[in-house]
Amino acid sequence: MVRCLALNASFEPITMVPVRRALRLVIDGKAEIVEADADRLVRSERLALPRPAVIRLNKFVHVPRRFRRQVTNTFLFARDGYRCQFCGRTQAVLKPRECLTRDHIVPFSRGGTDAWTNVVTACSTCNARKGNHLPEELGMFPMTPPAEPHFVHLAWAVRRLTPTQARYIRLFYGPQVLAELTARV
Numbered sequence: 057m058v059r060c061l062a063l064n065a066s067f068e069p070i071t072m073v074p075v076r077r078a079l080r081l082v083i084d085g086k087a088e089i090v091e092a093d094a095d096r097l098v099r100s101e102r103l104a105l106p107r108p109a110v111i112r113l114n115k116f117v118h119v120p121r122r123f124r125r126q127v128t129n130t131f132l133f134a135r136d137g138y139r140c141q142f143c144g145r146t147q148a149v150l151k152p153r154e155c156l157t158r159d160h161i162v163p164f165s166r167g168g169t170d171a172w173t174n175v176v177t178a179c180s181t182c183n184a185r186k187g188n189h190l191p192e193e194l195g196m197f198p199m200t201p202p203a204e205p206h207f208v209h210l211a212w213a214v215r216r217l218t219p220t221q222a223r224y225i226r227l228f229y230g231p232q233v234l235a236e237l238t239a240r241v
């Protein structure tokens with residue numbers, strides 16, 4: 057389902073909201089439409105408005121940053137583009153019995169940790185093959201050396217943004233942070 061990107065009054069991207077909720081904010085005078093799908097009308101009571109793709113709140117709201125530094129698989133897979141870092145296959149081309157997993161570069165059993173720099177996305181087959189070996193023991197090195205992602209990447213990579221919406225994330229945070237993200241939308 058297409059959702060609407062909500063910007064703070066400062067243009068900081070805040071969250072994704074359902075289109076109905078976005079329209080309600082606009083009708084109540086709490087937000088303005090920044091980008092809309094002109095060829096898609098949404099009827100609400102007596103009004104017919106273009107479907108909002110990006111809205112901006114009229115008043116600035118303080119948004120607490122609840123950024124979890126902990127690695128979750130959702131964010132780990134997003135950081136790695138949903139691609140096994142050993143064989144390069146994406147989630148879409150895995151066989152029915154395979155799945156994406158978390159692989160520890162230095163295995164737990166050998167003192168490895170759950171830090172961003174020690175974990176990569178691996179398909180279950182590559183993960184099983186690597187077992188509790190170090191990369192140099194098997195010649196299995198990740199395609200991209202694992203690093204802690206920028207919080208913006210974490211926050212937005214897992215949401216489904218349209219190219220128009222992604223443009224507003226890029227405008228606010230700068231092109232470099234989201235170069236990877238926008239390449240995928």
Ligand SMILES: [Zn+2]
Nearest residue numbers: 140143179182
């Ligand atoms: Zn693999």
